Amino acid sequence: MKTTKFFFPLLLALLASCLGCGQGKRTQYIGIVSAMDVEIELLLKQATIQETKTIGTATFHIGKLKGKDVVISRAGIGKINASSSITSALTHYDVSKVIFTGVAGGVKDEESVLDQVVGTKVVEHDYGYRGNDGFIWCGGDPGLQEPGEFYECDKALVDLAYECSLATLKDQKVFKGTIASGDQFVASSEYVAYLNEQFDAYACEMEGAAIAKVCANYDKPFVILRTLSDKADGVAKESYVDFMDAAGDQSSSILLRMLESL
Numbered sequence: 001m002k003t004t005k006f007f008f009p010l011l012l013a014l015l016a017s018c019l020g021c022g023q024g025k026r027t028q029y030i031g032i033v034s035a036m037d038v039e040i041e042l043l044l045k046q047a048t049i050q051e052t053k054t055i056g057t058a059t060f061h062i063g064k065l066k067g068k069d070v071v072i073s074r075a076g077i078g079k080i081n082a083s084s085s086i087t088s089a090l091t092h093y094d095v096s097k098v099i100f101t102g103v104a105g106g107v108k109d110e111e112s113v114l115d116q117v118v119g120t121k122v123v124e125h126d127y128g129y130r131g132n133d134g135f136i137w138c139g140g141d142p143g144l145q146e147p148g149e150f151y152e153c154d155k156a157l158v159d160l161a162y163e164c165s166l167a168t169l170k171d172q173k174v175f176k177g178t179i180a181s182g183d184q185f186v187a188s189s190e191y192v193a194y195l196n197e198q199f200d201a202y203a204c205e206m207e208g209a210a211i212a213k214v215c216a217n218y219d220k221p222f223v224i225l226r227t228l229s230d231k232a233d234g235v236a237k238e239s240y241v242d243f244m245d246a247a248g249d250q251s252s253s254i255l256l257r258m259l260e261s262l
């Protein structure tokens with residue numbers, strides 16, 4: 001009787017303190033996402049990685065970078081891999097904000113390869129309605145054909161990314177604007193002109209809008225950072241192959257500078 005009286009409150013106290021310390025210890029991460037290994041190579045060289053996990057097509061490296069707790073994920077190419085990977089990151093880890101880093105095709109005439117684009121909003125350029133008269137960019141409901149959606153990047157992250165791009169780059173230009181995503185590598189002068197006219201896009205790539213849509217669903221602030229590996233024109237494939245390493249590293253170096261202020 002005496003033992004039970006003593007033991008029961010002690011057990012409760014222990015249980016409560018364990019629950020408390022578990023909650024207090026839950027780490028908040030900055031989520032860093034890319035499509036390809038080449039886009040996170042520089043980050044992994046500088047990070048201290050405690051654990052690497054594979055969930056579906058995505059690889060997650062969990063550790064510290066610039067003193068910050070980070071989950072660095074290599075999602076795989078395209079919107080489906082990007083959605084799957086960001087959903088896993090947001091449901092498995094306590095992620096406070098998301099930064100995508102990688103390479104892209106430039107859309108504007110005044111842009112050059114290795115210039116930097118910070119996304120202010122993101123759009124799916126290949127989502128819509130295809131009829132006998134061609135493609136209409138719109139919401140998916142054929143009865144309504146409402147305009148498609150733009151996803152806004154987080155203003156504070158955009159401002160920081162822009163500042164850090166200017167501070168990091170010497171010879172390259174820095175642009176802020178819309179990024180158009182689709183499940184296709186764009187290597188066509190005609191299509192890139194359409195992306196400019198229809199969306200006033202500054203870059204085209206294959207993952208940003210998926211990251212944006214899932215982050216919007218989970219109410220997580222995000223930004224998309226892209227260094228231009230090519231101009232999405234007739235020679236885009238060759239340019240991409242020649243410049244993806246340098247472009248991947250450049251985007252990462254801007255992200256490293258951002259981490260110092262986050």
Ligand code: SAH
Nearest residue numbers: 035103104105184185186204205206207232
């Ligand atoms: N190396 C891959 C193909 C990469 S696709 C293979 O051979 O399978 C191109 C990647 O870079 C995508 O992740 C995309 O987001 C980005 N990208 C760079 N330039 C692009 C362009 N012109 N159009 C679309 N995506 C581009």
